[in-house]
Amino acid sequence: MTQEPIFEESSGNVFADLGLSNADELLTRGKIGLQVLRVLKQRNLKQREISELLGIPQPEVSHLMKGEFQRFSEGKLLIFLKRLDTEITLHLRPHHTLNQSAETVILL
Template sequence: MAKRSKITSGSGNIFADLGFENPQEHHVKAHLVMLLSKMIEAQSLTQGQAASKMGLRQPDVSKLLRGGFDGFSLERLLNFVRALGADVEIKIKTSKSRQSGRSNQEGRIRLTA
């Protein structure tokens, strides 16, 4: 008889599910890196060309695109998006809950270029 697997629903943030410190920040950074990857591909840039535009070395672009974004701040990643030709808009909305400044882990992050 086959052993039954237990299925656990995720929270929508793999970094929170895995117990990372600052999971929302990791989540946003991961989305920014995916956006950077799409922008590089859409512009048919080599990693070397992207590095030049972003002010990085090619090995750093390679590391970044493989998920090595720990050493990059959100501000720096946003600057890379700008360097590749997109505008960045940050919206701050009043929280719908009564808790001041609460972070919503179930919220969606929408990044487009």
């Protein structure tokens, strides 16, 4: 008799699904880091050029290009986007409240 596979619906945050305590932070870093990678890949730069552009040592570029975003803070990843001439807009709203319409937008 074959056992049916068990599936569990995702929460939308794989890090939370894995039970990690800093899941929101890891998801945020992942989203920002992926955007940094997209821009870098579009520019087709060598690691030495990326190092100079972002102001980080070449070994750190290697970690970034491998998707090791946990090595960088959200702030550092946002700085990378700014150095890549990317406009950043933050949408701030209350977390889990009845009045979800209150929102602040910040353009960096």
